[in-house]
Amino acid sequence: MRAQFVLSEIWIGLRRNLTMTIAVITTVAISLALFGAGLLINQQVSEMRGYWGERVSLTVYLCNDTSPSAICQESGAASDEERQAIQSQLESMPEVAQVTFMTESEAWQDFQDRFSNSEALVEATEEGDIPANFRVQLQDPGDHDTVAGAVAEMPGVDSVSNDQEVLDQFFELLDGLKWAALVVAAVQLAAAALLIGNTIRLSAYSRRRETGIMRLVGASNFYIQLPFLLEGAIAGLIGGIFASGFIVATKFFLLDKVQDWFQFDVTLGMGSVFYVIGVSMILGVLLCTIASFLTLRRYLRV
Known part of the structure; x- marks a missing residue:
């Protein structure tokens, strides 16, 4: 019964703030895609440095x-x-x-x-x-x-x-691309945190009557906050799923093409890709959940 209530609260929150939720998912997806691309490039550069260093x-x-x-x-x-x-x-x-x-x-x-x-x-x-x-x-x-x-x-x-001089110039190019992706990803992640905080704040304000009733009947703070936390986590998870497609595309359409152009066999395996996808999705869920929690502490007086 409690699980059904929590799920219904999540659905109500997502539906009431649909536009903001879509904006959050889009921003999280873009930021995680850039973050994942930066991690992939970093792993590729590390593999290539070891290969060519020998x-x-x-x-x-x-x-x-x-x-x-x-x-x-x-x-x-x-x-x-x-x-x-x-x-x-x-x-x-x-x-x-x-x-x-x-x-x-x-x-x-x-x-x-x-x-x-x-x-x-x-x-x-x-x-x-x-x-x-x-x-x-x-x-x-x-x-x-x-x-x-x-x-x-x-x-x-x-x-x-x-x-070594030729390789250093090539690695400088890849390092620049990696850091550019990570810097833009950091800005996008900050924007996503602000968006999810604003979305959760609006959701809490629109449901202040329901949360007031829940307090009157003796619901715990965690039980009242849980639907809002799960809203943020779900938005982060969906954004991570979309980002995973971009990360896979980066591997096949960027890094593998670099391999073809320069004719060396230092290809990243799919294990590295799945690792980056997992890290990116976990980061997205944690980011949105933490942003939701911090927002609730300020705007949801329970």
Whole structure:
């Protein structure tokens, strides 16, 4: 009997404040969707940092007959002695885990394999355009400046390319996207809390006669407050359900597309998606319930 009464009170509250309830659900859904997207991007960035942190490398390009740098044009193509000196220097450094030498033909073939999806770029590159080079795997990605500085000025070296610099720029972009989503989500969550508080306050005011009668018959404070708390919780739950669709879309239409564009396999599993959805829905329910409780303490004198 009491459960039926509570359910009827919830239904009355939702129906009387339908417009405000829809506004609350919409705001909660948007804020939780942005919050969940931020969490997903954060997990993706963490996975990618770990994946590429183990694979980051330096590429030491040697001078050849077509090198545009002034040093190479003055000294000519790197000799076998210069190449051996560079290799010995790299292999003697404790910061270096592995050194692999690639001839011009091997470097050109590797370039074709890496950019096989960009036909125009592959067709515009000929054998010899990419000089012979050393692929240097580091013990610690943070040592790239030390290793690069040790060989950059050696005879026969054209340039030193650092994968870490490219990755840092890419991660900065993703970090910016993550923080932008989280900041907007925080603003939206604050707006949702204010909306749910205002909705509950109006609901309590419109039912002040019913709550007065309940007090007269000896109903407890919690029993009187329960319908209003459940109204907020239901609004948060519905908003979380709508937000979950956006979170799934973020995974398949944003993060998976990034994987396709950059051709690396660090895909987030559905377990991560369900975790983010669960956290977002719990946050939505707690936010609306707490906002309702705080509002009731101020406007519902029981």
